[in-house]
Amino acid sequence: MMNILNQSPLTDCEIEELDVFLMDSEGIEEAMDIASLDGFLTAILCGPKTIMPSEWMRWVWDMEKGEDSPEFKTQEQAQRIIGLLMRHMNDVAQTLSRTPEQYEPLLMENPNKGDPIPILDEWCCGFMKGVSLDPTGWLPVTDGNPDWMSAIILYGTEEGWDVLKKKNFSLDEHKALAKGLPDTVQKIHALFMGQRQAQMAQGNLPGLIRREPIRNPNKVGRNDPCPCGSGKKFKQCHGSPERLH
Numbered sequence: 001m002m003n004i005l006n007q008s009p010l011t012d013c014e015i016e017e018l019d020v021f022l023m024d025s026e027g028i029e030e031a032m033d034i035a036s037l038d039g040f041l042t043a044i045l046c047g048p049k050t051i052m053p054s055e056w057m058r059w060v061w062d063m064e065k066g067e068d069s070p071e072f073k074t075q076e077q078a079q080r081i082i083g084l085l086m087r088h089m090n091d092v093a094q095t096l097s098r099t100p101e102q103y104e105p106l107l108m109e110n111p112n113k114g115d116p117i118p119i120l121d122e123w124c125c126g127f128m129k130g131v132s133l134d135p136t137g138w139l140p141v142t143d144g145n146p147d148w149m150s151a152i153i154l155y156g157t158e159e160g161w162d163v164l165k166k167k168n169f170s171l172d173e174h175k176a177l178a179k180g181l182p183d184t185v186q187k188i189h190a191l192f193m194g195q196r197q198a199q200m201a202q203g204n205l206p207g208l209i210r211r212e213p214i215r216n217p218n219k220v221g222r223n224d225p226c227p228c229g230s231g232k233k234f235k236q237c238h239g240s241p242e243r244l245h
Contacts, residue, residue: 009091010084015106018084022060027071030064035119036126038106039156041089043130045096046189048137048196049207053086059129060085097193100186107178117171118178124156134209140195141188148184151177 010018019034032040037060044051062068072078095103105123109116131138141148154160154177169177196206 007087007090010088014084015088018081018088021070021081025070025072028061028068030062030068031070032060032063032126032129033108033122035106035108035122036063036129037085038088038092039123039126039128040130041092041126042096042105042185043127044133045089045093046185046192047130047134048140048192049134049209051133051209055209056130056133057082057085059133063125063129096185096189100189103182103185105181105185107181118175120151120155120174120178120181123181124152124154126156127152128156134207137207140191145187145191148187151180152184 015034018037022028022031022033022037025031040056040059044056058066058069061070070081072081092103107123108119110119131142135142154164199206
């Protein structure tokens with residue numbers, strides 16, 4: 001049985017387990033990989049509004065349309081994967097709120113014969129997908145401080161990729177852009193955290209983006225909304241004994 005009280009950061013083995021599920025599971029052709037997921041969750045946690053798991057999780061399974069859902073083999077596997085997702089999100093959230101200076105993006109690397117090259121594309125694409133869930137809310141950064149997002153836009157959008165081809169960065173320039181990501185995330189998080197605190201000081205609650213609420217994503221009840229974001233009850237969707245998918 002999964003320990004729902006375990007709120008520790010994912011181990012390397014658990015990160016690999018989650019990545020393998022996302023890449024190999026039946027039913028999801030356009031799922032995020034682990035780096036895209038990390039960038040996506042980082043953007044959600046930095047942004048101006050609270051985005052509920054019932055809204056953001058469907059984009060994890062289907063980064064293009066938010067429609068597909070994985071074919072879980074058992075209810076236990078569904079709880080295990082959802083638990084890993086939520087633990088990683090909680091870890092990123094706690095780091096940003098308590099020790100933002102220690103935040104580091106989860107980037108894949110090219111070994112490059114002992115001189116690893118950070119791969120930015122997947123993480124930045126995930127971050128931009130998170131921004132796209134609330135484009136109006138992100139205007140204080142995308143319009144107000146566009147230079148903050150320059151590296152993320154370069155590596156995380158088709159328009160940026162066209163610019164990258166023309167710039168032809170050196171390896172040192174590429175590494176410098178990767179090294180600057182933590183500072184970018186810290187500045188964005190601080191900006192929107194200040195905005196949320198100001199709203200609350202005026203008696204206003206920060207905005208909320210959701211579909212159906214998930215009361216406890218680590219322990220899915222038979223009549224709870226399915227964590228895949230379909231809007232159906234768990235027993236009628238991923239918890240159906242005839243069709244655990």
